[in-house]
Amino acid sequence: MEKPDYKIAMLGAGNVAWHLAPALEKAGHQICCVYSLNLQNAEMLAGQLTNAEATDNLDFSQSPADLYIIAVKDSALPELLQQAVFPANSLVAHTSGTQPLSVFEPYKNWRGAVFYPLQTFSKNTPVNFHDLPFCLEAYDENAMLLMQKTALSLSKQVYQVTSEERKVLHLAAVFACNFTNHLLGISTEILQTNNLPFEMLKPLIEQTVQKAFSQHPFSVQTGPAIRHDENTIELQLELLQNNPGIAPYRALYELLTRSIQQKN
Amino acid sequence: MEKPDYKIAMLGAGNVAWHLAPALEKAGHQICCVYSLNLQNAEMLAGQLTNAEATDNLDFSQSPADLYIIAVKDSALPELLQQAVFPANSLVAHTSGTQPLSVFEPYKNWRGAVFYPLQTFSKNTPVNFHDLPFCLEAYDENAMLLMQKTALSLSKQVYQVTSEERKVLHLAAVFACNFTNHLLGISTEILQTNNLPFEMLKPLIEQTVQKAFSQHPFSVQTGPAIRHDENTIELQLELLQNNPGIAPYRALYELLTRSIQQKN
Numbered sequence: 001m002e003k004p005d006y007k008i009a010m011l012g013a014g015n016v017a018w019h020l021a022p023a024l025e026k027a028g029h030q031i032c033c034v035y036s037l038n039l040q041n042a043e044m045l046a047g048q049l050t051n052a053e054a055t056d057n058l059d060f061s062q063s064p065a066d067l068y069i070i071a072v073k074d075s076a077l078p079e080l081l082q083q084a085v086f087p088a089n090s091l092v093a094h095t096s097g098t099q100p101l102s103v104f105e106p107y108k109n110w111r112g113a114v115f116y117p118l119q120t121f122s123k124n125t126p127v128n129f130h131d132l133p134f135c136l137e138a139y140d141e142n143a144m145l146l147m148q149k150t151a152l153s154l155s156k157q158v159y160q161v162t163s164e165e166r167k168v169l170h171l172a173a174v175f176a177c178n179f180t181n182h183l184l185g186i187s188t189e190i191l192q193t194n195n196l197p198f199e200m201l202k203p204l205i206e207q208t209v210q211k212a213f214s215q216h217p218f219s220v221q222t223g224p225a226i227r228h229d230e231n232t233i234e235l236q237l238e239l240l241q242n243n244p245g246i247a248p249y250r251a252l253y254e255l256l257t258r259s260i261q262q263k264n
Numbered sequence: 265m266e267k268p269d270y271k272i273a274m275l276g277a278g279n280v281a282w283h284l285a286p287a288l289e290k291a292g293h294q295i296c297c298v299y300s301l302n303l304q305n306a307e308m309l310a311g312q313l314t315n316a317e318a319t320d321n322l323d324f325s326q327s328p329a330d331l332y333i334i335a336v337k338d339s340a341l342p343e344l345l346q347q348a349v350f351p352a353n354s355l356v357a358h359t360s361g362t363q364p365l366s367v368f369e370p371y372k373n374w375r376g377a378v379f380y381p382l383q384t385f386s387k388n389t390p391v392n393f394h395d396l397p398f399c400l401e402a403y404d405e406n407a408m409l410l411m412q413k414t415a416l417s418l419s420k421q422v423y424q425v426t427s428e429e430r431k432v433l434h435l436a437a438v439f440a441c442n443f444t445n446h447l448l449g450i451s452t453e454i455l456q457t458n459n460l461p462f463e464m465l466k467p468l469i470e471q472t473v474q475k476a477f478s479q480h481p482f483s484v485q486t487g488p489a490i491r492h493d494e495n496t497i498e499l500q501l502e503l504l505q506n507n508p509g510i511a512p513y514r515a516l517y518e519l520l521t522r523s524i525q526q527k528n
Contacts, residue, residue: 098496119467120486125475133464159464168458169465171500175513176451176465177472178487179520180444184473185481185527187440194432200397200423201433201440202477203383208441209448209473211389213466217449222384223442232362236435248526249439255519256443262512263449 012071013041015121027153058084100163113138135161225260268413276335277305279385291417322348364427377402399425489524
């Protein structure tokens with residue numbers, strides 16, 4: 001793996017920046033400054049780094065860097081872009097899964113780009129960067145090359161992904177993660193009606209997920225829906241109906257069952 | 265862990281029996297015979313064992329055992345019970361998640377029981393028995409004790425579960441595994457519309473599942489639904505609508521989004 005040594009400015013001190021900045025430093029880069037609207041947050045993150053200056057000032061005209069990474073909430077991005085000042089021709093990348101590259105169109109003085117780590121970040125959960133997919137997009141080849149080297153210094157999974165593809169990835173992630181998480185929550189509530197521990201389902205869930213990465217999930221579908229076991233389906237709908245706490249999930253059970261049956 | 269040494273007959277040579285019989289032998293028990301309607305299947309499994317006789321005959325009156333385990337399809341269970349002959353007072357346990365203990369009611373000569381391993385089995389996927397939850401149910405305490413010793417010789421997770429609780433467990437498993445698998449399949453199809461590899465979502469999915477076992481999934485829900493990000497939701501519904509291959513999942517997207525929003 002190449003070991004480049006870039007000077008990187010981190011704009012943002014939230015969950016993504018909190019993990020990304022130390023990982024970049026560990027990979028051999030220099031984090032020159034950490035910006036946050038809230039100076040204390042910037043100082044807290046800078047305190048985790050060797051030689052980073054904390055700031056709440058968006059004028060970087062006197063702080064040249066090889067790469068400016070913007071890791072702020074989607075809703076904060078437009079205003080930040082309007083207010084920020086970077087040296088001419090700077091490489092400025094946002095880390096959002098949903099914002100297109102074209103948010104940089106109005107800013108012809110910089111080279112806009114996307115440096116998107118496909119993972120959820122929470123401050124207290126360690127992140128394994130080595131397997132983390134980075135999705136990169138840029139207007140020019142030099143920008144792409146510099147970001148590729150940066151990403152490859154952290155991870156072995158680096159992809160060039162267009163804004164259009166990123167939209168598709170995000171939709172797929174909503175189904176595979178956000179919606180899946182909701183089903184795991186429903187499952188927990190169902191078990192709680194009889195004080196059964198969610199832990200009991202752990203091996204089964206882990207096996208389900210593991211299988212999904214070796215075979216197309218539709219080809220290994222199991223359960224009453226795919227077996228057209230109408231007797232069990234009817235009993236399970238009754239069980240939902242008779243428990244006020246979980247009765248609202250009846251409609252989801254029916255639609256998911258129909259969807260599985262239509263697929264096969 | 266206690267190391268009992270029971271004489272066990274295995275009725276069935278399908279996926280469950282295929283993993284369970286060798287595991288029991290490895291734990292110190294003796295598998296005396298393997299029954300299958302199809303003698304070749306019985307011979308194939310018996311061939312994996314040290315000293316087991318293969319048979320397609322359901323008369324076990326001359327083959328006493330401490331425990332008869334019935335690991336056949338739900339649909340084959342009633343007929344097998346009608347035809348089988350066991351020595352008086354034999355302990356006979358089925359391995360089904362959905363069949364109640366009461367399927368044994370008509371057979372007063374035996375002691376019926378349930379010995380249910382909560383996992384999906386496929387012949388080519390190795391099974392980690394050590395963490396596998398066994399759900400046991402019996403009419404009398406001696407039967408329960410013998411099954412507990414047997415299960416504990418394989419696994420550290422052994423539960424006493426009533427038929428009523430087993431129904432609840434099964435419903436929860438349908439949401440957490442069968443329905444989750446369907447969502448992972450949809451996610452794969454969405455990615456395929458743009459030739460993106462499902463592997464890209466692996467770290468995100470693994471993190472989602474890992475988090476679900478440390479915190480209630482509803483408390484760590486992320487994504488456009490929970491943020492009430494109507495702009496993104498609208499764009500994702502359009503993206504589904506505009507792709508004939510994935511358009512049928514629009515209704516599921518809407519219902520899951522509404523369900524997440526109602527929960528919070």
